[in-house]
Amino acid sequence: MSDPVAAQYEAYPYPSRNPQDEKTRLIDGSPSNLKEVDHYVFGGARDFRLPFRALVAGGGTGDATILLAQHLRDRHCPAEVHYLDVSTAARRIAEARAKVRGLTNIHFHTGSLLDLAGMNLGRFDYIDCCGVLHHLADPAAGLAALAAVMQPEGGMGLMLYGALGRRGVYEAQAMLRILSERGEPLTAGIDLAKRLLAQLPQTNALTGNAAIGDYRRGEDAALVDLLLHPRDRAYRVAEIDALAHRSGLEIVSFINPWRYDPDSYLTDPTLKARLADLAPLERASFAEMLAGNIKSHICYVVAAGRAPSALARPDDASSIPVLREADGPAFARAIKNDRISVRSDGLEMSFALPRLAAAILARIDGQRSLAEIQRLLESEAGVRPAAFDKDFAALYKVMNGIGRVTIRRVRS
Ligand SMILES: C[S@@+](CC[C@H](N)C(=O)[O-])C[C@H]1O[C@@H](n2cnc3c(N)ncnc32)[C@H](O)[C@@H]1O
Numbered sequence: 001m002s003d004p005v006a007a008q009y010e011a012y013p014y015p016s017r018n019p020q021d022e023k024t025r026l027i028d029g030s031p032s033n034l035k036e037v038d039h040y041v042f043g044g045a046r047d048f049r050l051p052f053r054a055l056v057a058g059g060g061t062g063d064a065t066i067l068l069a070q071h072l073r074d075r076h077c078p079a080e081v082h083y084l085d086v087s088t089a090a091r092r093i094a095e096a097r098a099k100v101r102g103l104t105n106i107h108f109h110t111g112s113l114l115d116l117a118g119m120n121l122g123r124f125d126y127i128d129c130c131g132v133l134h135h136l137a138d139p140a141a142g143l144a145a146l147a148a149v150m151q152p153e154g155g156m157g158l159m160l161y162g163a164l165g166r167r168g169v170y171e172a173q174a175m176l177r178i179l180s181e182r183g184e185p186l187t188a189g190i191d192l193a194k195r196l197l198a199q200l201p202q203t204n205a206l207t208g209n210a211a212i213g214d215y216r217r218g219e220d221a222a223l224v225d226l227l228l229h230p231r232d233r234a235y236r237v238a239e240i241d242a243l244a245h246r247s248g249l250e251i252v253s254f255i256n257p258w259r260y261d262p263d264s265y266l267t268d269p270t271l272k273a274r275l276a277d278l279a280p281l282e283r284a285s286f287a288e289m290l291a292g293n294i295k296s297h298i299c300y301v302v303a304a305g306r307a308p309s310a311l312a313r314p315d316d317a318s319s320i321p322v323l324r325e326a327d328g329p330a331f332a333r334a335i336k337n338d339r340i341s342v343r344s345d346g347l348e349m350s351f352a353l354p355r356l357a358a359a360i361l362a363r364i365d366g367q368r369s370l371a372e373i374q375r376l377l378e379s380e381a382g383v384r385p386a387a388f389d390k391d392f393a394a395l396y397k398v399m400n401g402i403g404r405v406t407i408r409r410v411r412s
Pocket of ligand 1: 005006009010014015057058059060061062063064084085086087090111112113114129130131132135136225
């Protein structure tokens with residue numbers, strides 16, 4: 001195999017997955033949770049009773065493929081999910097996972113996403129490309145190849161490494177290149193990596209990076225992916241914006257939105273006021289520098305100019321709020337002291353929730369519109385429309401920000 005990246009994933013498919021685990025759990029994640037795709041690509045208005053075509057480019061061991069195929073099957077959508085990867089070893093694991101689940105809506109292909117134009121797979125409503133473009137010699141050519149097979153009204157979910165959150169990674173890679181001898185097998189590199197990690201001083205940037213922890217489990221595939229990769233690069237927010245524009249695309253939103261909002265971290269009113277009028281991407285760049293722990297940037301992109309209509313907003317009373325995990329009452333019961341906490345890449349955050357948070361959450365069932373929830377609360381507890389609107393807006397900012405609530409406009 002001439003491409004060193006393809007050779008690596010043939011020898012060490014990543015992430016490691018045991019197909020039998022499909023019997024007991026579904027791995028949910030971003031991008032490609034279907035509720036999220038609907039919210040950030042289709043304005044919440046996609047009717048999944050109609051045909052839907054998805055491509056998972058660089059599908060690896062199958063996480064996004066399985067998630068999409070399962071969600072689409074659950075909705076009885078006449079869908080096709082196309083998996084594409086250069087690694088046949090990774091494909092075998094993804095195929096075994098699909099088999100355990102009995103998923104028949106997946107088409108498996110072996111090849112490079114750079115060759116999509118000649119594969120005659122047709123156009124796709126949605127394309128997942130998670131953790132792949134940053135391994136290509138020319139990521140822009142990769143994104144252009146994907147854009148060429150995307151429906152004009154479709155979109156993509158991307159993940160690219162974050163430069164600031166990966167501090168220490170590239171120095172460790174450089175040290176391992178110095179330590180390695182030419183032509184040595186990967187097993188020798190793994191041994192050297194384990195030895196080096198065991199000796200990193202406290203002051204080393206990787207040691208001090210709480211966002212990067214996968215390698216601490218000592219799993220070979222994770223060590224190879226992080227420290228012995230023949231080709232990887234990392235991005236800042238502005239660089240992803242530029243990359244998207246080169247392919248005629250634009251960013252709808254980064255995931256999760258709270259991490260890209262300076263107001264999540266700052267309380268000082270002077271600082272907040274200075275940032276208030278910046279464009280969303282400038283605010284996102286600021287937040288990236290402020291937090292310093294974003295090790296991978298996840299975002300949804302659509303054709304340039306379409307972002308405002310691609311993003312669902314909770315502005316009107318007919319919007320249907322949807323919880324990522326369906327049980328609203330359980331979520332409401334879990335709220336403690338009107339706050340909700342999240343932990344991301346070493347940072348623990350706690351957000352204040354409005355007075356009506358638990359009451360509203362308990363009535364979100366994925367079918368009721370905002371108007372219907374308000375009427376219920378009015379009849380049960382005398383909540384007037386203005387009070388509801390104010391508290392829902394505050395609740396939505398937090399819950400959408402942490403990836404727990406999306407909007408849809410189509411009833412099932
Ligand atoms: C880090 S893994 C990510 C896998 C998967 N997307 C995920 O998020 O779990 C990167 C994958 O991209 C695949 N890959 C690398 N270059 C590729 C290319 N040019 N075309 C298709 N797949 C590629 C690798 O074989 C590997 O399975």
